[in-house]
Amino acid sequence: MFKSGFVAIVGRPNVGKSTLLNTIIGEKIAITSNKPQTTRNNSQGIYNDEDSQIIFIDTPGIHKPKYKLGKYLNKQAYFMIEDVDIILFIIDASEKLGNGDKFVIERFKSINKPVILILNKIDKLSKEAILEKIIEYKNLYDFVEIVPVSALKNNNVERLIKVIKNYLKDTIKYFNNKSKATNNTNEFIISELVREKILDLTDEEVPHAVMCAVEKIEEKENIIEINVLIVVDRDNLKKIIIGKQGSMLKEIGSRARIDIEKFLKKKVFLSIYVKTIDQWRDKEKILTEFGYNTIN
Numbered sequence: 001m002f003k004s005g006f007v008a009i010v011g012r013p014n015v016g017k018s019t020l021l022n023t024i025i026g027e028k029i030a031i032t033s034n035k036p037q038t039t040r041n042n043s044q045g046i047y048n049d050e051d052s053q054i055i056f057i058d059t060p061g062i063h064k065p066k067y068k069l070g071k072y073l074n075k076q077a078y079f080m081i082e083d084v085d086i087i088l089f090i091i092d093a094s095e096k097l098g099n100g101d102k103f104v105i106e107r108f109k110s111i112n113k114p115v116i117l118i119l120n121k122i123d124k125l126s127k128e129a130i131l132e133k134i135i136e137y138k139n140l141y142d143f144v145e146i147v148p149v150s151a152l153k154n155n156n157v158e159r160l161i162k163v164i165k166n167y168l169k170d171t172i173k174y175f176n177n178k179s180k181a182t183n184n185t186n187e188f189i190i191s192e193l194v195r196e197k198i199l200d201l202t203d204e205e206v207p208h209a210v211m212c213a214v215e216k217i218e219e220k221e222n223i224i225e226i227n228v229l230i231v232v233d234r235d236n237l238k239k240i241i242i243g244k245q246g247s248m249l250k251e252i253g254s255r256a257r258i259d260i261e262k263f264l265k266k267k268v269f270l271s272i273y274v275k276t277i278d279q280w281r282d283k284e285k286i287l288t289e290f291g292y293n294t295i296n
Contacts, residue, residue: 003168004053005085012100015092016120020151021045021058024161028263029182029189048178052165055174055183057084086114086167093119093133093148105141114167117143118160123150187214190260194228194272197255201248202240210237215273223267226260230274241274249274 009017022028025045047054087108091101108115119133130148138146145163149156175183182189191212198210216227230252232238242249249272257270 002051002053002171002173003165004055004170004172004174005168006055006057006083007086007088007164008057008059008084009088009090010059011090011104012092015090016151017058017090020088020090020118020120020149020157021056023151023154023157024056025181027181028259029184044183046175046180046182047161048175052168053173053175054161054164054168084113085169086116086164087111088116088118088164089143090118090120090151091137092121093130094121094124097136102140108141114144115141116160116163116167117141117146119146119148120151122148123153123155186264187217189263190214190217190226191228193259193263194230194252194256196259197252198230198241200255201252210241219266223269224264225269225271227271227273228256230272231277232274233277235276238274238276 009021011017022045024047029045045056045058047056089104089108117137119130119137122130125133134146134148137143144167147156147160147163149160151157191214195210195212198212210233211231213229213231214226215229216225218225230241232241240248241252243251253270253272256272257268260270261268
């Protein structure tokens with residue numbers, strides 16, 4: 001019987017949520033970085049096989065927020081927890097159990113949905129250490145299943161899919177195109193790929209004050225012309241992004257173009273510009289993206 005459903009991938013920042021999503025889908029549809037709060041939007045990946053369709057939602061890392069952006073990201077993650085069929089709670093099994101994990105688990109106690117615990121990065125652990133982790137977390141919450149995986153090395157991910165299927169209840173095919181890997185737009189993924197390179201190349205303070213938006217995408221016979229705008233919240237960050245004689249901006253564009261060409265499977269001419277919030281015409285959108293809207 002055909003089964004389907006919506007599955008949220010939740011957990012603290014930097015535990016491998018986006019890496020797991022990309023591994024399951026088989027394509028890079030969510031950006032990854034070692035910087036906290038990389039995921040700002042709920043990226044959706046569509047998994048299809050002969051007897052199922054699973055829509056995975058990669059949520060921002062849940063954490064105790066210090067700034068408005070953090071509160072905004074938590075709010076997005078909490079909303080998705082309430083609106084899905086199954087929750088995958090992913091942890092970095094190579095790290096000690098901390099207050100951050102307990103903070104997320106406390107949130108589960110107020111919902112009535114199956115929660116599957118995923119012990120990620122098991123390639124760094126011995127079998128004995130994995131067993132100890134299972135026992136440790138089993139005593140904290142009544143998880144319906146506990147599945148050890150290595151998202152980066154695609155270890156035991158196939159078994160995870162089989163486990164998820166046991167808890168799917170829908171029989172609706174939400175997306176008819178089997179080759180469709182995500183319902184995110186090309187523009188969204190392109191802007192995220194550019195933002196990923198900023199995360200990779202700049203210090204930690206910079207990414208929290210940066211957003212990217214595709215201003216133009218025009219497909220021609222042999223090439224796709226794309227203009228991407230990088231928006232920062234203050235002028236000194238604009239200077240950092242541009243770099244000495246444009247060196248940083250050039251490196252961001254060079255790295256982003258490689259991934260965009262892989263994604264679009266076509267040659268790309270990429271132009272990137274940098275503006276501050278005050279210089280950008282669509283202020284309402286940018287304020288929302290930065291998390292500066294009113295948050296209770």
